[in-house]
Amino acid sequence: MAREPVTIGGVTVAPGTRATIDLSLGQLYNHNPISMPVHVVHGRRAGPQVFVCAAVHGDELNGVEIMRRLLATPALRQLRGTLLAVPMVNVLGVLHHSRYLPDRRDLNRCFPGSETGSLAARLAHLFMREIVSGCTHGIDLHTGAQHRANYPQIRAALDEPETLQLARAFAAQVLLNSDLRDGSLRAAAGAEGVRMLVYEAGEALRFDERCIRTGVAGVLGVLRELGMLRGRTGRTRRREPFIARSSYWVRSPGSGIVRMLRGLGDVVSRNDVLARISDPFGEVEVDVQAAADGVIIGRSNLPLAHEGDALVHIARFPRGESGDGYAFDDAPDDDSAWLPEEPPIV
Ligand SMILES: [Zn+2]
Structure with a gap:
């Protein structure tokens, strides 16, 4: 049976095809239009619909590079289901190298947002309506703040067995059970029944090769766990993660x-x-x-x-x-067989 196309932001994407779509955010005050770019990979065969997003905090950039490498991965040609990749959710923050929106709000405290609220609330609302609402699962990519680096880690509701299983599939060395922060994307998506992982790694405004490689391998590991990708992993060992209940x-x-x-x-x-x-x-x-x-x-x-x-x-x-x-070593937790050839960022 032929699979239905998917429609995002009024654009219809046929099964077995990919498209980049600009979700309109209206205009800047200098009259220039502004949009949130989304890349859609709509697999030929049915499966979960997953979003991966980065730069909800506009200065957290490792996820932007994770997304570029993810989309270059050859295995996506055989994707089952649908992948929505949003490399820069807070587009205005990215332009200003800032965590926040120009109205000084933290987007990750403004979900699920509203159509008539602040700039941040409207952006959150658009993201919920166009991206989150059609998805079964989501991965939100973050880094530490400016001048603060995070060891690669997954934060999620680890008391939910399926979420724990996906967190393990990401294969970061540290899993942190964290309470939902009110207004976060994770809380709002979770309330709509979307299973969420948050990946935290590295520092704001910097690229970190190890954090990026672990992130790309992690997202692919989750897609494989969900049955969206087939094939064997190149991983020779999967470390037992350290699961922390508090910090x-x-x-x-x-x-x-x-x-x-x-x-x-x-x-x-x-x-x-x-x-x-x-x-x-x-x-x-x-x-x-x-x-x-x-x-x-x-x-x-x-x-x-x-x-x-x-x-x-x-x-x-x-x-x-x-x-x-426990051993927390510096070897990247990668999955080389799956990753596109890529010179390391040093
Ligand atoms: Zn963040």
């Missing part, structure tokens, strides 16, 4: 110049020294210590801090467990 931020105990002593993926114990803060003359020095055992999943890269600034993000080990059984 905490270590804040700077004083103001000064920061020397970070531990890196992303480091396993740390309570009271370990993570960083040292000193005044510019080196006369006064304060240790920054871990409050509980865990693994470093985020940290500041700015060597300056005021008292109270968040410096190190640590995912806690489950009660009674130590970090002995």
